[in-house]
Amino acid sequence: MSEVNSKSSSNVPLGQRLFDRPFLLLGFGLVVMFGFYTIWGMVEILNMPQSPLP
Amino acid sequence: MNSLVNNLANRFRTCPVTGLKVDKSAENLIKVNAVVAVVCLLIGAIAAIGLVFTRWQAFHILPADWYYRFLTLHGLNMLIFFIIFFEMAVLYFASTVVLSSRQPAPKLGWLAFGLMMVGMVMVNAMVLTGKADVLFTSYVPLKADPLYYLGIILFAVGALIVVSLFFASLVVAKREKTYTGSIPLVTFGGLTAAIIAVITLLHGAAIYIPTFLWSLGLIELDPGIYRLIFWGLGHCSQQINVAAMVSIWYLLAGLTVGGVVLNEKISRAAFVLYIGFISMASAHHLLVDPEFGPGWKIWNTSYAMYLAVLASMVHGFTVPAGIEIGQRLRGHTNGLFDWLRKAPWGDPGFSGMALSIVIFGFMGGITGVTLGTEQINMIAHNTMRIPGHFHVTVVGGTALAFMAVTYYVLPLIFQKRVSFWKLAKIQPYLFGGGIATMAVGMIFQGIFGVPRRHWDITFKNAPFNVEFHPSVEIFQAVMGIGGTIAAIGALAFIAIAVASVFFGKTITADDLKNGASGLPQGVLKLPPQVYSGANVAAVHEAGAKGTMVLVFIFLAAFVLYFFVNWKILSFIWKIG
Ligand code: HEM
Ligand SMILES: [Cu+2]
Numbered sequence: 001m002s003e004v005n006s007k008s009s010s011n012v013p014l015g016q017r018l019f020d021r022p023f024l025l026l027g028f029g030l031v032v033m034f035g036f037y038t039i040w041g042m043v044e045i046l047n048m049p050q051s052p053l054p
Numbered sequence: 055m056n057s058l059v060n061n062l063a064n065r066f067r068t069c070p071v072t073g074l075k076v077d078k079s080a081e082n083l084i085k086v087n088a089v090v091a092v093v094c095l096l097i098g099a100i101a102a103i104g105l106v107f108t109r110w111q112a113f114h115i116l117p118a119d120w121y122y123r124f125l126t127l128h129g130l131n132m133l134i135f136f137i138i139f140f141e142m143a144v145l146y147f148a149s150t151v152v153l154s155s156r157q158p159a160p161k162l163g164w165l166a167f168g169l170m171m172v173g174m175v176m177v178n179a180m181v182l183t184g185k186a187d188v189l190f191t192s193y194v195p196l197k198a199d200p201l202y203y204l205g206i207i208l209f210a211v212g213a214l215i216v217v218s219l220f221f222a223s224l225v226v227a228k229r230e231k232t233y234t235g236s237i238p239l240v241t242f243g244g245l246t247a248a249i250i251a252v253i254t255l256l257h258g259a260a261i262y263i264p265t266f267l268w269s270l271g272l273i274e275l276d277p278g279i280y281r282l283i284f285w286g287l288g289h290c291s292q293q294i295n296v297a298a299m300v301s302i303w304y305l306l307a308g309l310t311v312g313g314v315v316l317n318e319k320i321s322r323a324a325f326v327l328y329i330g331f332i333s334m335a336s337a338h339h340l341l342v343d344p345e346f347g348p349g350w351k352i353w354n355t356s357y358a359m360y361l362a363v364l365a366s367m368v369h370g371f372t373v374p375a376g377i378e379i380g381q382r383l384r385g386h387t388n389g390l391f392d393w394l395r396k397a398p399w400g401d402p403g404f405s406g407m408a409l410s411i412v413i414f415g416f417m418g419g420i421t422g423v424t425l426g427t428e429q430i431n432m433i434a435h436n437t438m439r440i441p442g443h444f445h446v447t448v449v450g451g452t453a454l455a456f457m458a459v460t461y462y463v464l465p466l467i468f469q470k471r472v473s474f475w476k477l478a479k480i481q482p483y484l485f486g487g488g489i490a491t492m493a494v495g496m497i498f499q500g501i502f503g504v505p506r507r508h509w510d511i512t513f514k515n516a517p518f519n520v521e522f523h524p525s526v527e528i529f530q531a532v533m534g535i536g537g538t539i540a541a542i543g544a545l546a547f548i549a550i551a552v553a554s555v556f557f558g559k560t561i562t563a564d565d566l567k568n569g570a571s572g573l574p575q576g577v578l579k580l581p582p583q584v585y586s587g588a589n590v591a592a593v594h595e596a597g598a599k600g601t602m603v604l605v606f607i608f609l610a611a612f613v614l615y616f617f618v619n620w621k622i623l624s625f626i627w628k629i630g
Contacts, residue, residue, distance in 0.1 A: 019322050020236050022224055022245055025329050029249045030256075033286070033333040037354055038257070041282045041337070044346045 079160035080150035084143045091139035098132035099544040106537035118509045129190030145220045148244030155227035166215035173209030194280040203266035220248045243301025246325040257286030289336035295452040310404040312581030313380040327365035335359040338426040370415040375598035382593045390600045406458025406482035414451030439500030442493045450489040470558035471572030485543030491536025498529040
């Protein structure tokens, strides 16, 4: 949705064009958090070895 | 069709101070959310007084069960209800008002507000009737009444609707071209808060729905998994606060002293670093949990997370430097600190913001980075150092910033003069000073090993004996006195806000012209938001020298505190 006006924005720097796309930023935030914290964390829990205690 | 157009035209008013077009239906949503936030603050503040005088063993007023009930009540009403209701108001403001756009679905906004109200009342009813003595973390297998979890879920669904409305407003404003170019920085900060809110609420749904089912006896739930997903909610919600607070700093810097944004690119990049890397710091709550390896812990709480710390340091520099440049452009150019001396310290909007920056940056930032270091966490986890830390971040930082902006919201949104103006001028000092003092008391108790969430550290009637260093008594008094002052500051704020909203005088054009009391100086005479003229180049050339000095003082304090902590660790944890 954010790529409207792309003709007039050809001289807008790349960084600014990326920052102007709210849903791209949303995706970035979700991927980093779920990848590194949530999913990796679940993998750590699920791979925990069984306790050898009786 | 014509009536629709008319309807829309009547929905807007033009703000006489800022010239922004304000959608009245968004304005009403801002009002109700802010008012309920203040009510929750009142409940939390009353509970706080009970907590302070229980932890202070010289008084020890509450019995054990009521101490934990009040702790639950305080945590929920302050950290969740007060803060989030206020943030809903901030999101409506940062989208519709700042962009002069219309609120795309006001009815949905009211539905969300209703859901949040019902959830809040349900949760408080469960806590006060003793059916949810589980603290705001409600760690499984501690079990509350199912209605407690249902209340939290309703509240969260309401909040998710408001966040969606924020995104919808962005889309609508862009399509209807109510602004040109990129969204303003304040809205970009609001966007950061909204994105982190989505991350937060997804984790909330992922954990509270299973916990609700578990409380009904339908499924089993693993405590380790609960903690992992819960902190995806519990920690990230604090980062919504940080993003909202920083946006308010930028907003107030402009409104109070015409602070400039030094570099849009850098400020926005710092917000993007928050979006990417601040949420994963949730792992610092799990640093003593055995099921995670050091790789996961250190990646999430150190290496990657330092990118978010970098972002905080960027904002911590650019906001004061922007204020300094703004002040210099307005003619306060002498020496290093003339701009600070000549600042409007009697304007609670300014003093509240300035104290919020100092308390959050100096005290909160330094303690936070230190506590989040895996090794040092070993000697600090679950001690009073933790509440000491978060009362200077979320309270001395966020809550104080929210109070400061209220002194501008009352005249600009509610169109009322601020009541009890003399009290309002000192309120930020009472609240900020009190909280900072209380936090120092808490932090030192924690250094001597005093635990948090503990009813009686004298262990009376216990089969064993635990003795703390005698100086702990002194730090309990420091905490008690600071906490009392802070609570008075909070109650003063509530009195001012309620009196202004319900009994305050409506602003007239004459009030603005004659400088009536109860109007902050930035409202009476909005500082220039864009500068021109001969001295602009000279001021920019000279730079923000005063802020640079402050930055180096900050860095020195940081290094000192960090290494003192490693030294303490080496005393306790002897190797070889
Ligand atoms: C009005 C001034 C305030 C005072 C005097 C105060 C005091 C306290 C005290 C004494 C505790 C108990 C610490 C313990 O026993 O472990 C506490 C806990 C807490 N406070 Fe505050 N507080 C204040 C405001 C706030 C605000 C505004 C917030 C959030 C925005 C907040 C968030 C919390 C949280 C999250 C806890 C921890 C609850 C728990 O351990 O479950 N406080 N506060
Ligand atoms: Cu955290």
